[in-house]
Amino acid sequence: KNEVEQSPQNLTAQEGEFITINCSYSVGISALHWLQQHPGGGIVSLFMLSSGKKKHGRLIATINIQEKHSSLHITASHPRDSAVYICAAGGGANNLFFGTGTRLTVIP
Amino acid sequence: GAVVSQHPSWVICKSGTSVKIECRSLDFQATTMFWYRQFPKQSLMLMATSNEGSKATYEQGVEKDKFLINHASLTLSTLTVTSAHPEDSSFYICSARVAGTAYEQYFGPGTRLTVT
Numbered sequence: 001k002n003e004v005e006q007s008p009q010n011l012t013a014q015e016g017e018f019i020t021i022n023c024s025y026s027v028g029i030s031a032l033h034w035l036q037q038h039p040g041g042g043i044v045s046l047f048m049l050s051s052g053k054k055k056h057g058r059l060i061a062t063i064n065i066q067e068k069h070s071s072l073h074i075t076a077s078h079p080r081d082s083a084v085y086i087c088a089a090g091g092g093a094n095n096l097f098f099g100t101g102t103r104l105t106v107i108p
Numbered sequence: 109g110a111v112v113s114q115h116p117s118w119v120i121c122k123s124g125t126s127v128k129i130e131c132r133s134l135d136f137q138a139t140t141m142f143w144y145r146q147f148p149k150q151s152l153m154l155m156a157t158s159n160e161g162s163k164a165t166y167e168q169g170v171e172k173d174k175f176l177i178n179h180a181s182l183t184l185s186t187l188t189v190t191s192a193h194p195e196d197s198s199f200y201i202c203s204a205r206v207a208g209t210a211y212e213q214y215f216g217p218g219t220r221l222t223v224t
Contacts, residue, residue, distance in 0.1 A: 030211035041199050042117070042217040050211070086151065091211030096142075096203075098151040 003027045004089050006099035013106050019074040021102045023087035030091035032070050034061050037084040037101070046072070046085075077106045110136050112204050114216040121192055122224055128188045129219045131202030137182035138204035142213070143175075146199040158185045182207060192223040 004025045013019050023032070034046040047054050047061040049070070054061050058081075060073040070089075074081055087099040111134040121127050131141055139160045144152040156166045156177050164177035174196075176188040185204075189196050199220050205213040 031213075033213075033215075035215060041220055043201055043215050044217070045112075045215045048212065048214075088152075091213065095154050098153075100151050 002099070003097035004087055004099040006085075006087050006102050008102060009100065010103045011105070013077050013104070015078060015106055015108050017077050017106075019077050019081075019104065019106075021072045021085050021087075021104070023070045023072070023089070023099055025068050025070075025087075025089040025097065027090055027097055029089045031089075032063055033086075033088040033096065034070075034072050035086040035088065037086060039083070043086075074104075077104075079106045079108050082106050110204075110206065110212075110214045112202065112214045112216040114200075114202060114219050116219060117217065118220040118222075120222045120224060123193055124191055126188055126190045127192055127221060128186055129200055129202075129221070131185045131187070131204065131216050133183045133204040133206075133214075136204075137207040138185075139182060139207045140205040140213075141179060141185040142203045142205075143177060143185075143187050144201045144203070146201060146218075152201060155187075189221065192221070194223045197221055197223045 007022045031050045036044045058075045063070040084101040086101045088096040090096040113132045115130045141158045143155045146152045155170045156164045158164045158177045158179040160179045166172045179185040201218040203213045203215045
């Protein structure tokens, strides 16, 4: 059983659609990270959160500590949002556990 | 926001040579930095934890004599791949934990190493 599981593994959306990527974890965490990895490989830290909700532009991340679940939402999706989105949970005294990623393709 | 840089972003080297990758925290101090590697279509795997001024802690199966880590300052950690082989070709990523925090850390963009 993986400590961090993401769904879906692959997601194709039309431009403008609202997108949700889910992350469930089984480990105790200090924080949960959402990362974006572009086709060329470069990684961008999107969010780090330990409770509640954070918003940055068209991106929203939420976390429910009791349910051990986090979601990443993208509003008004655009082809440039096409990337792999990775959830990582843990921190503190624990290593981070990484999900296997969700590959998002936004079609014009 | 907190920024972590890596240099170079990509490098090609010949078998048997050594390659150094730098990880810098640009606007914060980091007492702890982490080094990961990622093979194609796989997730990030922790290689080692680097603490400023002390020896790095390596994960099981990672050769410490092959992957030399130096964390000489609060803003810089380096990973040197010694005597590189084609199987060392991978994407190497660092993250840096903000000094004085228990879990606040930020990721670098990664370095793609190709060994020919």
